[in-house]
Amino acid sequence: MTTSKTIRLVMPQWQGGNNPAYHFGAELLAWLAPAAHCPVITIPVSSPENNPLVSEDGIVGRTQVVAQLALAQTTIGEHAPDNIAVLGGDCLVDLAPFAYLAEKYQEGFGILWIDAHPDVMTPAQFSHSHAHVLGALMGHGDAALTAAVTRPVSGRKVMIAGLNDPTDYETGFIQLHGINTCAPEEIKAGSRHIIDWIANEKITHLAIHFDLDVLNFKKFRSVYFSNPDSDEHAYDGIGKGSLEIDEVINLIHQVNDLTKIVGLGIAEHLPWDAINMKRMLASLPLMND
Template identity: 25%
Template sequence: MKPRHHRPSERIRIIGAASGIGAQDRACEDGPVAFHRSQAWHELEHHPLLDWGKTLFAPQGDRASITGRIAALCRNLADEVALALRASEFPVVIGGDHSVAIGTWSGVARAIAEPIGLLWIDAHLDSHTPETSYSGAIHGMPLACLLGRGDKRLLNIGLEGTQISAAHTVVLGPRSYEPEELEFLQRMQVRIIDSDEILRRGFAACLDEAIAIVASAPAGFGVTLDLDAIDPRLAPGVGSPEPDGLVVHDAVEAMRRIGGLPGLKALEIVEYNPDRDRHGTTAGLISDLIGELLPPGSDK
């Protein structure tokens, strides 16, 4: 087992991104508020290095299109993430459907002033464009947007052009996707380590490779974890559950390994659906993942 790295004692700012309008099941909109009210968060909230900053919502209004509302939320989220980084805080974004990733990683790229590496842990590839999407749901498009492809309202929010470096981006754990998005990511030369490869090689070896790729990005890297990457029997409170997937230990071990790496700029945990959670199991997992960012003994 590789040694655990510890984060410096920097303040962690939690930012809620309460959007469900990018998904078919909109209950993920309630995820950040439900987690903020959960027992799992209450057990963390008094930690001296943790602060819940703001919870952002998509603007209301019948005249505003879904894409326009998501774009507005993502611009606000990018502002909050960039503000946290400029204050030498570590942003942790709690979503909300995965369309909010457009705002999170645009904000990081803006603060750093160049594209970053990104570890995208997900059951899906999330790399459709409006032309290829089967459902039209924008939570299936954010990775493509961050790579510069998609509706123009969702592009260039942080930087002009791409927000992340394709050469330093890895999608880890996908097990449900369409050929169009696979072809797009392969054309962009994004490394995809799917569930079959994880079964064949083992999670630890695949994680080692993924970390090596994303952590070599000169400007640093981030991690976005869609909770549906995990087996829904173990983490039921997700927006788009898919059979099988990672075990909880793998997700926590990944965060333990990555959480203190010096190039890590932000963490995002998305697609929490409290309507499907059972006994707070998935909320507890979110809390455990955040806890891996905290230095040992820092709650004293």
Template identity: 30%
Template structure:
């Protein structure tokens, strides 16, 4: 199979700057030099930058409208989900865009990790059992309502696998069987999320930095029988030696060259019908935005 990517005519580029999936300003520890309002919106600016920096796109582009209201009322925790009203409204809008566009492939620029729920569910409705998911993320994202952490981005993968809020699950056009999901690069987790992951039977592999590691993933894809892939990439997977706009100080992540090689390797055995890039926190640009607001310009 020749290398392929979800671009070109008919491929939808979805810009989804959702930030409400992250639970409160303490999630980002109020980045130094960034005010509290901007800190909560830290995942909101990233998608526009990803779009600006990306290669030219010859297919359609759609924008999911996302509120920037950080009032207590707008961000109220309901049924165990922080800012549930905003999350549900924006998920509904994203699904409506996907229904109307009816794309066979989708590139999504987010936003917090939950932006992958709508496009991956859409692709599952298009391809059924022929779709498998690679979830490349430092975190499991298999939390559920009632856990101690209430941000919906920590529940994204469990939701796609059919575990979570009943109202949100009912709105999705399709779910993805846990046997068709592989986590890649998991290195930060909590007991609640891991318990759900293990109960669902979602498999995982660690950081991939050799061709042998890629072979394990290729063998897993072959075992699923899927010819289509949806690949979620949370930028927190990256090593800080390559990408500094990340929380924490560790250098135990995936190198950029290894991530590019992994995506190239899997595209030789399956068509990449979905690709999400999420959780870019452009802290320096957020500080710059604050400066611009304070200058007489």
């Protein structure tokens, strides 16, 4: 009897979103997660402190994200797992794990991208590479990112769930490449489109990207759009999440009954209250002796 090998990657990458808060968000996510009964590997990420980023070839922090991507690839290759759980960090943390799984499971592999945004941009549209990751997994975008992908994933093997208000570029990319999408309202109504997609595409092995900003930011406050220091109109015109936690859990449980989940990446955790509490504690007498 063969034993399936799982690893858990903790990757507190913040440069892809150009936001130091992602670093602590990933660390706290790893602390909150259930105890692991598998190897837990932390991918070293350069600290946000005194480490300003520069834009190189249209990508902010390109040197750092490319180096961290290579390290994640090497680490995964050394462990050669069957399943990978990822705790990040910005969305780009799923590039190396999902590329590895796409190569391992080939034609039966699919990606369920639970996200308010499709993450299919390139440096021509946006300089923050966390918005490039799904496009790179499909073989499109910056050469240093797509070099990690030995088997690009076809659009028909991708389902973006929870998509909200895509840009014209994103809409065009989705249509051009035949990517499947499911609006938040469809998920709330039962996710039939996603269930049919798994059956129609004969997806036997599934990787799930769970960007926490797919959640209703008015109720789950540890996401980008809940930043208490932002102006009330700072995010006007940007697609925001509207799903409840239980709706996403139910969706994942549904697909778990239909196919084998071999990848799960959780990203973009921004615990604003905990970040402010950490800063406050560090400033108090007797706390830094």
